[in-house]
Amino acid sequence: MSDAGLAQAQEKMQRAGVDPVAIEVFSHYYRQLEEGATGLIPESSIEPLLDVPQLADVEISDADAAAALDKTVVIKLNGGLGTSMGMDRAKSLLPVRDGKTFLDLIVQQVRSAREATGARLPLLFMNSFRTQADTLAALEPYPDLPVEGLPLDFLQSKEPKLLASDLTPAEWPADPELEWCPPGHGDLYPSLLASGVLDALLEHGFRYASVSNSDNLGAGPNGTIAGWFAASGAPYAAEVCTRTANDRKGGHLAIRRSDGQLILRDTAQTPAEDMHHFTDEHTHPYFHTNNLWFDLQVLADVLRERNGVLGLPLIKNVKTVDPSDSSSPEVIQIETAMGTAVEVFPGATAIAVGRERFLPVKTTNELLLLRSDVYDLGEDGRLVQAADIPAVDLDSRFFKRIGDFEARFADGVPSLREATSFSVAGDWTFGTGVRAVGEVTLDETGTPDRVADGTVLGG
Structure with missing residues (x-):
């Protein structure tokens, strides 16, 4: 040198x-x-x-x-x-x-x-x-x-x-x-x-x-x-x-x-x-x-x-x-x-x-939380926590990239206000009005799958 x-x-x-x-x-x-x-x-x-x-x-x-x-x-x-x-x-x-x-x-x-x-x-x-x-x-x-x-x-x-x-x-x-x-x-x-x-x-x-x-x-x-x-x-x-x-x-x-x-x-x-x-x-x-x-x-x-x-x-x-x-x-x-x-x-x-x-968004896991009803959006542009924050774990193969994330939640993100955890393994797409209650785990099915409109997961 x-x-x-x-x-x-x-x-x-x-x-x-x-x-x-x-x-x-x-x-x-x-x-x-x-x-x-x-x-x-x-x-x-x-x-x-x-x-x-x-x-x-x-x-x-x-x-x-x-x-x-x-x-x-x-x-x-x-x-x-x-x-x-x-x-x-x-x-x-x-x-x-x-x-x-x-x-x-x-x-x-x-x-x-x-x-x-x-x-x-x-x-x-x-x-x-x-x-x-x-x-x-x-x-x-x-x-x-x-x-x-x-x-x-x-x-x-x-x-x-x-x-x-x-x-x-x-x-x-x-x-x-x-x-x-x-x-x-x-x-x-x-x-x-x-x-x-x-x-x-x-x-x-x-x-x-x-x-x-x-x-x-x-x-x-x-x-x-x-x-x-x-x-x-x-x-x-x-x-x-x-x-x-x-x-x-x-x-x-x-x-x-x-x-x-x-x-x-x-x-x-x-x-x-x-x-x-x-x-x-x-x-x-x-x-x-x-x-x-x-x-x-x-x-x-x-x-x-x-x-x-x-x-x-x-x-x-x-x-x-x-x-x-x-x-x-x-x-x-x-x-x-x-x-x-x-x-x-x-x-x-x-x-x-x-x-x-401290509400940083480094992954789509955090983005899902901010878009969900766990937070209310005030008129002053602040996000106010409205429920306990569940643990979120989205399969990085299908949700890590923002384009893939948006495609799988095109009809809106699930309600997470009643959830304690939300874990997704595999290629799942979500319909409108989906609600997560308690501990929710979606296992991999080996093929792309969909959660139907209005489904209550867990509970």
Whole structure:
């Protein structure tokens, strides 16, 4: 390995028009990678986070909540294409309820909060090159959405995949687009700076940011959290939830033994020999929701002091250059997670929120729940849990891809309000008015089968 690989990568990024700030950030992590950094956080180096303020105990006046929201910008991470569900466009364009997409409901939540509080509350999307055009087109029916002087989106960066053999940029003539990858959502911070959006927000009097994934409809504007964060004086805060046995994959916050700093440890940062600690919900009782808050002025000061390099922990992601071809060359993707910024800011804190703030959709199992009557859709665009959440397990061979899922539920999803579990094995299609009661299991029959209209399953 030598400086040649870095020089080639830098040149490739320059030719592609990547912003100089992003190139500097990439170069920072390239040098770490070359030096053998793994980004691993051993259990012996941390202590569990046990004492966390509870949102349920927070009392904020309506006036203070509205004032804090008026200084807050809502940022949604919207660069993902939903490829794990067979999509080739932004996941936020997927219909959720009553023909409304994630995007529609996010807009509805923000507009309702504006109307209720009088807050300006701008909405910003961090798009990728592949999600920007479709997203902006979908927002055109909302002419009242933009806040004067601010855009509706900004672009995250891109970087070259590196051959694992020598850390030179990968070449893949069959599909040159596969030579590039996003730098992870930790790119949020330098992209805010490089796009000019961070300065624009400060110039227009905004001080706080509330950030979450666009597929998490639970993370709507919240005046109580905004008021709590503003009053805390903290530079940064993460929302966490109490873990259960079903939350063993999610990252968690911990306290670094060496200096008492709050940090985030994710799966990719955990040594194999420590995974039993990582997955133990009793050892680490809170998981990180990827909903976070930060002080825009503090972020701007730190980024300028560090020339745009926030210094988030490296995540070394090893894949193949063509994810669908395991025989294609092995590559390294240099990534960072936005939640790891918790360790950059002394005085960073966390708040424990209820499950209603965490409704991510990573698979069609979760999508089925959101479309079902387990949740009611409010006029403010929020999904309100109306029944106990059943365990859902759809056969991935027939339901994983969104096209297959839609075809099998073309007449609507079953009622799950009375169900405790809903498991489907095999190729089943569902008629209209189907109701699931108690524990429901549909076994594979060996041939495509159909649940007739009005059928009551289980019970």
